[in-house]
Amino acid sequence: MVDNWVGELIYEGKAKRVYKVNDELLIMEFKDEVTAFDGARKEHAPGKGRLAAAQTVFFMQLLGKYGIRNHLVDWDGDRKILVKSLRMIPIEVIVRNYAYGSFLKRMPLVKPLTKFRKPLVEFHLKSDELHDPLITTDDIIEAGLVNYGQLNEIINTALRVNSILSEFMASRGLTLVDFKLEFGFDKSGNIVLADEISGDTMRILINGRHLDKELFRKGASALDLVRAYEEMNRLLNIP
Ligand SMILES: Nc1ncnc2c1ncn2[C@@H]1O[C@H](COP(=O)(O)OP(=O)(O)O)[C@@H](O)[C@H]1O
Ligand SMILES: [Mg+2]
Structure with a gap:
């Protein structure tokens, strides 16, 4: 190409x-x-x-x-x-299957790694300055980032992505805790899944052990993180 x-x-x-x-x-x-x-x-x-x-x-x-x-x-x-090349929608779409990370910070009443009855979808404004604050669906509509129908499409797509990835991981003995997606508009106005899907943007456990960037957040070295990504790719048969 x-x-x-x-x-x-x-x-x-x-x-x-x-x-x-x-x-x-x-x-x-x-x-x-x-x-x-x-x-x-x-x-x-x-x-x-x-x-x-x-x-x-x-x-x-x-x-x-x-x-x-x-x-x-x-x-x-x-x-x-x-x-x-897309016109990016400046939000991070997070799907959560188990309670972890910033969810626990805002909702300490739930025990870590509790499985949710149904996957949660939440939105954060992409802004380093503001530390990617949690925003509501009304905020998104009022800011004119997408319309109501487009927002529904994003939510449904995020949930489908979750089913596909969760099932795939489970078939390899891995647990998909949560992940982040970004979307943009193409020239025809279609909503398109963009950015990356990697250990940097999801939390994956194998027997309670992280194979994702959480290792680094918790103090592991960059080298240990690279080893974990190698392990993930081996387990998932990623070339
Ligand atoms: N298909 C695309 N078209 C245009 N921009 C994209 C596309 N996919 C991802 N991006 C944007 O490219 C940037 C990727 O760089 P990254 O290092 O992840 O940036 P950041 O630190 O802002 O998250 C992000 O701002 C992301 O929103
Ligand atoms: Mg990024």
Whole structure:
């Protein structure tokens, strides 16, 4: 799809660099870095970029097979993926199967890792400055980020993604605790699943042990995190 995997750098985030190829396409380059606490803790993590790119490609392709429209176009086999350029909706959509993380902070009445009767879907405004605050569906509509029908589509898609990923993980002995999704609009106004799906954006347990970025948040080294991502890819047969 692209001959040389280069483009003009248009954005550098915490986990990725984004390059413009043309009006339609972007390259996202996964960095060999791990950050936590809004970037307050940051370490070099050799090999992580490729592992997270491989996970993203694998999960986007899996979801594509189930008819979930997503931005993935191609992969260079290393740290770069080619994606459709979208107008991003500045919210993080979180689906939770078990009580963990910021849920427990705001709802300490629930015991850690309690399984929810039904998956919870919640929204956070994407803003490092404001530390990604929890927002309501009314907030989203009033801010004009999406309309009511589009919001319903996002919720339904997030729940479908959850069923697909949860079942897939369970079939490999893994538990999907929670994860984060981002969506954008394509040129025709379709809502498209975007960004990444990796150990950085989900919590996955094997026999109570994390295979995700929670390890790093809890004090493990970048190297231990890379080892956990390698283990995840081995368990899930991700190339
Ligand atoms: N298909 C896409 N089109 C345009 N922007 C995208 C697409 N997929 C993801 N993005 C955006 O690209 C950036 C990826 O870099 P990242 O390091 O994750 O940034 P951040 O630190 O802002 O989360 C994010 O801002 C994300 O919203
Ligand atoms: Mg990000």
